[in-house]
Amino acid sequence: MRRLLTLFHPGSSLDVFRELMGAVAIVAGITHFCLILVFHFTGVRSLALVNIASVLLYVLTGLLLRNGHVRLSMGLMALEIIAHGVLAVQAIGWDSGFHFYIILIIPVLIVNSMLAPAGKTVLVVLTGLLYLLMDWRWRGAAPYMTASQTVVDVLYYFNLTCTLVILALLATIYYRLVTLAHARLQDLARTDPLTQLRNRRAAMEAAQREAARVARGAGQLAVLLGDVDHFKAINDTHGHETGDDALKAVAEVLRAGVRQVDHVARWGGEEFLILLPGTEVPEAMAVAERLRAGVQQLRVAGADGRPLTLAMTVGVSVLVAGDAFDQALARADRALYAGKQAGRNRVVLASSPET
Numbered sequence: 001m002r003r004l005l006t007l008f009h010p011g012s013s014l015d016v017f018r019e020l021m022g023a024v025a026i027v028a029g030i031t032h033f034c035l036i037l038v039f040h041f042t043g044v045r046s047l048a049l050v051n052i053a054s055v056l057l058y059v060l061t062g063l064l065l066r067n068g069h070v071r072l073s074m075g076l077m078a079l080e081i082i083a084h085g086v087l088a089v090q091a092i093g094w095d096s097g098f099h100f101y102i103i104l105i106i107p108v109l110i111v112n113s114m115l116a117p118a119g120k121t122v123l124v125v126l127t128g129l130l131y132l133l134m135d136w137r138w139r140g141a142a143p144y145m146t147a148s149q150t151v152v153d154v155l156y157y158f159n160l161t162c163t164l165v166i167l168a169l170l171a172t173i174y175y176r177l178v179t180l181a182h183a184r185l186q187d188l189a190r191t192d193p194l195t196q197l198r199n200r201r202a203a204m205e206a207a208q209r210e211a212a213r214v215a216r217g218a219g220q221l222a223v224l225l226g227d228v229d230h231f232k233a234i235n236d237t238h239g240h241e242t243g244d245d246a247l248k249a250v251a252e253v254l255r256a257g258v259r260q261v262d263h264v265a266r267w268g269g270e271e272f273l274i275l276l277p278g279t280e281v282p283e284a285m286a287v288a289e290r291l292r293a294g295v296q297q298l299r300v301a302g303a304d305g306r307p308l309t310l311a312m313t314v315g316v317s318v319l320v321a322g323d324a325f326d327q328a329l330a331r332a333d334r335a336l337y338a339g340k341q342a343g344r345n346r347v348v349l350a351s352s353p354e355t
């Protein structure tokens with residue numbers, strides 16, 4: 001299953017559908033391969049040849065899918081399933097169960113993200129009508145090939161089992177892919193697109209979780225608020241693109257400069273929030289100073305090609321048990337403001353909670 005799910009990387013609903021079709025092509029190819037063996041050993045050589053053609057067709061549809069020809073491969077698959085069903089029920093009889101596969105077209109049509117609702121409805125109804133028509137025409141009709149009751153029974157239970165397995169697989173894969181796509185969306189909703197850091201919303205969630213840990217006695221939480229100095233001047237002098245490059249470079253310094261358990265987020269424009277769980281004042285000040293120095297060492301290419309230096313002011317506060325996160329954040333913000341007032345490019349420790 002994991003292998004099937006990693007054939008394509010699901011992102012959009014089209015990717016999800018393409019992945020699903022890829023899985024269908026693989027399972028259908030395997031089913032037809034088994035049928036080659038069944039027909040070969042039961043002596044129905046002509047149908048073994050038909051199934052060789054089906055396996056080759058599913059290989060082709062798999063390749064088409066990988067190259068992005070989703071509609072074409074889907075059309076070929078539907079055509080194969082219908083043609084195979086029609087031919088086989090006429091040849092060996094309705095009781096062979098080859099018509100079951102046509103029913104599987106209906107759920108695949110419904111999850112198809114490329115079809116408009118009206119088109120989907122028409123195709124689903126047509127498939128249902130085709131199935132009913134086949135049932136009316138061929139159930140009870142005499143097949144033109146004579147196969148023993150044992151062969152018909154083997155085929156019936158083989159086809160019924162395969163249909164049930166494919167149905168369960170389709171539902172499972174679709175459920176897994178929807179879950180993956182949902183997780184991806186959740187992640188996107190929490191990521192800042194420019195810096196790839198967590199965004200303000202994700203930072204607030206992390207802050208609430210960490211604040212709850214502090215309240216449970218898990219030690220202090222250091223709150224660092226960093227703001228790039230004179231950033232407007234960088235934008236104004238070198239352009240917005242250079243400003244963006246500078247923000248990405250700063251984000252990288254911050255991300256690389258903290259532990260795995262720490263949280264780094266883009267809090268707003270050129271402002272970054274860093275949360276350090278289980279960290280007391282001396283350690284928090286050391287980390288803040290290291291990050292500030294890291295930003296100062298950065299060299300970003302300016303509009304004239306010459307390297308541009310950056311600086312960052314950081315306000316530091318510590319959340320202790322019985323303290324509210326908003327209060328600690330407000331203290332870090334005041335410390336940051338004090339740092340700006342005092343000349344920027346520095347780390348300032350906030351006053352303690354009770355002052």
Ligand SMILES: Nc1nc2c(ncn2[C@@H]2O[C@H](COP(=O)(O)OP(=O)(O)OP(=O)(O)O)[C@@H](O)[C@H]2O)c(=O)[nH]1
Pocket residue numbers: 194227228229230231232233235239240241242243244247268269270340344
């Ligand atoms: N390039 C770029 N600029 C941004 C982005 N978000 C905010 N800004 C700019 O960041 C600048 C922030 O300016 P100010 O708030 O005046 O701060 P500053 O110039 O850094 O001054 P100090 O903080 O006092 O040192 C504004 O010009 C915003 O337009 C962004 O995503 N990309």
